[in-house]
Amino acid sequence: GKDQEDVVVPTSGGRYDVRLRTRQRVAVYWEEEVSEVRRCTWFYKGDKDNKFIPYSESFSEELEEAYMIAVTLDEWKKKLESPNREVIILHNPKLMVHYHPVASSDDWVSTPTEQGRPRTVKRGVENIAVEIPNGEPLQIDHLVFVVHGIGPACDIRFRSIVQCVNDFRNVSLSMLQAHFKKAQEQQQVGRVEFLPVNWHSSLHSTGVDVDLERITLPSINRLRHFINDTILDVFFYNSSTYCQTIVDTVASEMNRLHRLFLQRNPQFKGGVSIAGHSLGSLILFDLLTNQKADPEEDEHRAQGSRTNGSTGGIAEVKEILKKLELSEYCDVFEKEKMDRQALFLCTETNLKEMGIPLGPRMKILHYISSTTEMKVCFLHGLCSSHHIPSHSIPHRDCLVNKSEHPLSQVSANYPQLNYKPTIFFAFGSPIGMFLTVRGVKRIDPNYSLPTCKGFFNIFHPFDPVAYRIEPMIVPDQEFEPMLLPHHKGRKRMHLELKEGLTRMSVDLKNNLLGSLRVAWQSFTRAPVPALEAGSSEAEAEAEAGTEKQPDTKPEEPPAAVKEETPLINVGRLNGGNRIDYVLQEKPIESFNEYLFALQGHLCYWESEDTVLLVLKEIYQTQGITLDQHLPGSQ
Numbered sequence: 001g002k003d004q005e006d007v008v009v010p011t012s013g014g015r016y017d018v019r020l021r022t023r024q025r026v027a028v029y030w031e032e033e034v035s036e037v038r039r040c041t042w043f044y045k046g047d048k049d050n051k052f053i054p055y056s057e058s059f060s061e062e063l064e065e066a067y068m069i070a071v072t073l074d075e076w077k078k079k080l081e082s083p084n085r086e087v088i089i090l091h092n093p094k095l096m097v098h099y100h101p102v103a104s105s106d107d108w109v110s111t112p113t114e115q116g117r118p119r120t121v122k123r124g125v126e127n128i129a130v131e132i133p134n135g136e137p138l139q140i141d142h143l144v145f146v147v148h149g150i151g152p153a154c155d156i157r158f159r160s161i162v163q164c165v166n167d168f169r170n171v172s173l174s175m176l177q178a179h180f181k182k183a184q185e186q187q188q189v190g191r192v193e194f195l196p197v198n199w200h201s202s203l204h205s206t207g208v209d210v211d212l213e214r215i216t217l218p219s220i221n222r223l224r225h226f227i228n229d230t231i232l233d234v235f236f237y238n239s240s241t242y243c244q245t246i247v248d249t250v251a252s253e254m255n256r257l258h259r260l261f262l263q264r265n266p267q268f269k270g271g272v273s274i275a276g277h278s279l280g281s282l283i284l285f286d287l288l289t290n291q292k293a294d295p296e297e298d299e300h301r302a303q304g305s306r307t308n309g310s311t312g313g314i315a316e317v318k319e320i321l322k323k324l325e326l327s328e329y330c331d332v333f334e335k336e337k338m339d340r341q342a343l344f345l346c347t348e349t350n351l352k353e354m355g356i357p358l359g360p361r362m363k364i365l366h367y368i369s370s371t372t373e374m375k376v377c378f379l380h381g382l383c384s385s386h387h388i389p390s391h392s393i394p395h396r397d398c399l400v401n402k403s404e405h406p407l408s409q410v411s412a413n414y415p416q417l418n419y420k421p422t423i424f425f426a427f428g429s430p431i432g433m434f435l436t437v438r439g440v441k442r443i444d445p446n447y448s449l450p451t452c453k454g455f456f457n458i459f460h461p462f463d464p465v466a467y468r469i470e471p472m473i474v475p476d477q478e479f480e481p482m483l484l485p486h487h488k489g490r491k492r493m494h495l496e497l498k499e500g501l502t503r504m505s506v507d508l509k510n511n512l513l514g515s516l517r518v519a520w521q522s523f524t525r526a527p528v529p530a531l532e533a534g535s536s537e538a539e540a541e542a543e544a545g546t547e548k549q550p551d552t553k554p555e556e557p558p559a560a561v562k563e564e565t566p567l568i569n570v571g572r573l574n575g576g577n578r579i580d581y582v583l584q585e586k587p588i589e590s591f592n593e594y595l596f597a598l599q600g601h602l603c604y605w606e607s608e609d610t611v612l613l614v615l616k617e618i619y620q621t622q623g624i625t626l627d628q629h630l631p632g633s634q
Contacts, residue, residue, distance in 0.1 A: 013136040013193065014264055023057070028264070029195050029257055030162055043128070044098045046119045052128055059083065066090060067123060088121060096121035136173065139190025142270045142422075142618045143261060145254050147197045149278025149428075151230030155602045164605040165196040171611045175487065179612060179626045180619070188624055192615060194275075195257050199249040199283075203236060204229070206245060234279060244412045250283050251415035258418055271422040273454075273618060277604060278465055281426035282434055288424060290414035293450040316340040324363050329356060344368055422621055423454030425614055427604040431457070432467035443472045445571030455574045456617065458484070458581045458610055462593045462600035470580045473571045481580035487608040583609055 007020045010028075018025050018037050025035045042060040043052035055063065059082055070076050070090055078090045087099045097118035122128070146168070148154050148161040155164050172192055176184065183189040212228050236242035254274070262268060276284040317338055318330050332354055333343070346368065351361045435443075449455065459466030459481075468481060570579055583603075585596075593600075604610050616626060 010264075013191075015195075029260065030198060031201075032162065041124065043122045044119045045122070046117075049119075052122060055082075063088065063121075063123075090121075096123070137190040139187075140193050140265060140268055140270065141190050141622065142192045142273065143258075143268070144192060144194045144273045144275055144425075144614070144618075145197050145257060146194055147250055147254075147274070147276040147280035147284055148200065149276075149280045150200075150233040152200050153230075154277065155605055156599055161196040161198055165194050167605045168611060169194045171606060171608055172615060175608060175612050175615055179487075179628070180615070180624070182627050183619075183624050189619065192618060193261075195261070197250060197253050197257065197280075199246055199253065199280075200233065202249040203233070203242060203245055206242075208236075208242070237279060237283065240411050246283060247287060247412055247414055250280075251287060251417060255415075255418045271618075271621065272419045273423040273425065274421045274452075275425040275427065275614070276429070277427045278430065278601065281429035282431050284424060285426070285429075285431050287414055287417070288421070288449045288452050291416060291449070291451040314339055317343050320367065324360075324367060326360050326363060329360060332356065417451070420451040422452070423456065423617055424449065424452050426455070426457045427610065428459055428463045428466045428601050429457055430465050430467055432469050432472060435472065440472070442475055443469070443571070443573065445473055445569070448572040448575070453575050454617065454621075455579055456581060456613070457579050458583070458604070458613065460583045460600035460603055461585050462597050464597045465601050468580045469573070470568075470570050470578070473573065473579075474568065477568070479568055481582040482578045484581050484583050484609045484613055486584060487612045581613060583607060 009018045009020065010016070011018050011025070015028055016025050017028055023037045023039075025037050026032075038054050039057055040054035040060075042055045042063045044055065045052045054060070062080060066078050066080055067090060070078055071093065076090055076092050080088045080090075082088065088096065089099070090096045098121050099118050146161070146165050148164075152160060154161050172194065176189060176191060180189045209228070212232070216224050216228060237246055258272065274284055274288075276282070314334055314337070317333050317340055318327070320340070320343070321327055321330055321333065336354060338346075343364075346364070348361060348365055351364060356364070455469075457469045459468075470479075470481070568578070569576070573579060585593075585600075619625070
């Protein structure tokens with residue numbers, strides 16, 4: 001009936017709709033060519049085929065009709081010709097074969113049996129050794145929007161963002177089964193949905209490609225076309241005209257996808273996170289820094305700022321005074337309830353009224369001047385995070401030119417998102433480089449994204465586009481990024497071997513230096529009694545030095561030791577947690593880092609370690625942890 005003709009069946013986790021009447025599969029969330037759907041009853045399979053291939057529905061009906069006549073009348077060895085001039089012979093119910101078409105140029109071929117090995121024909125799906133997948137879990141716990149980087153291709157195989165996100169989603173399903181099995185058995189965990197966000201096609205549909213074509217030189221045509229289609233996206237984003245197009249497209253597309261997803265999943269109560277690869281992460285970062293927090297959150301942040309100022313702020317001032325060798329004035333600043341924020345607003349007159357002598361005043365004012373030149377006001381958000389009226393902030397306090405856009409960003413009207421992202425994941429991100437180029441020297445430790453409390457910067461060690469974030473927050477301290485644990489719960493063998501060799505070389509060097517010191521001291525002492533005494537003392541010193549040296553030089557051990565240092569404070573950008581996470585390179589990649597540089601930038605879509613970190617952090621917000629804690633994870 002009419003109702004049956006209009007039946008639409010959602011498939012592939014609700015990302016596609018199958019229209020039964022027209023036999024078409026249509027993508028729901030993105031544009032994609034409509035694919036054909038068949039109701040399969042008859043199949044064929046060749047010797048070299050690894051699966052049965054269905055005939056078209058119209059030809060299947062012809063085969064079924066011929067089969068039923070043969071069964072009814074018991075008349076076999078029927079011949080049918082397919083639309084492609086291929087011959088099917090029904091010998092008996094258990095033997096039906098499919099012959100290749102007769103070549104028109106071959107006049108010697110007389111019968112189908114002389115045309116090579118035939119294919120097997122099968123009726124129905126019984127006894128077909130194919131595992132039909134059960135499909136994805138119906139329960140969706142979290143939604144993640146994924147924004148691509150430059151160009152239409154996202155990996156080394158030149159696949160689209162849709163295909164790459166499909167891989168990422170498939171890896172996430174396997175990681176859930178491997179690492180969240182207990183939570184799945186208790187029905188606490190369903191799955192995480194990843195949806196791609198495409199902005200490249202909208203940008204290049206503005207007519208800019210036609211304008212570029214007119215001015216592009218005819219030589220090395222393919223290379224120039226590749227540059228126009230990919231690398232120029234970076235320059236487009238730094239253009240006020242096209243930057244507006246890009247941010248509008250990304251924000252509107254994420255809002256559209258969010259509305260559509262909620263319409264199709266009315267029972268969804270989970271959170272929303274966002275992820276960006278390469279330039280896509282920078283676009284998201286700029287969008288997030290320009291979001292407006294709710295007034296309630298601003299007031300909560302103000303109370304937190306005042307609380308921090310009354311406790312931790314005084315301690316920070318004492319540390320500064322200790323650094324300037326002015327500890328004797330700590331009581332004066334504590335009496336005046338002077339926190340770090342108030343200190344940086346001090347003028348020479350204020351310090352003079354506090355009774356600080358000229359010499360210490362000059363030291364303090366020089367420190368304030370040199371430090372505030374490095375201080376960053378993130379857009380119009382950082383001033384509000386400190387809750388200082390903008391008219392009271394000296395120009396040196398924020399690297400913001402009043403006549404230009406803050407942070408030297410391209411002047412654009414950044415749209416607002418309809419939701420507050422839980423976590424922002426950046427893969428192979430150049431955010432740190434772009435901030436530096438824009439004149440940002442330091443990120444204030446108290447700064448956090450207005451509407452997003454989590455931020456993870458994930459990169460491959462050989463990724464030529466990736467840059468770190470943490471050194472911009474803590475510029476005075478050198479430390480390694482967090483090493484992402486292997487998804488199988490161990491460190492890669494070649495990295496363990498490298499660390500073992502590093503430790504061994506350090507021990508050998510220390511022993512060698514100790515032996516040389518003993519020999520030199522023995523040589524320079526002439527009297528025999530003194531020589532013996534000196535030798536024994538020198539040996540004792542050397543042994544003591546050998547024992548102490550590994551402890552007094554913590555920077556010598558490899559990254560695995562450094563990554564677990566608990567005393568590093570990287571500010572509030574990720575809620576006080578670490579931000580930079582580095583993947584472990586594969587053994588073959590360690591032979592030549594230049595050879596695998598491009599692969600390093602495009603490896604994230606199929607990286608189990610990356611996917612596992614994303615899942616771990618998402619489910620941690622819901623109070624769900626991994627079945628087994630991975631070594632090295634936070």
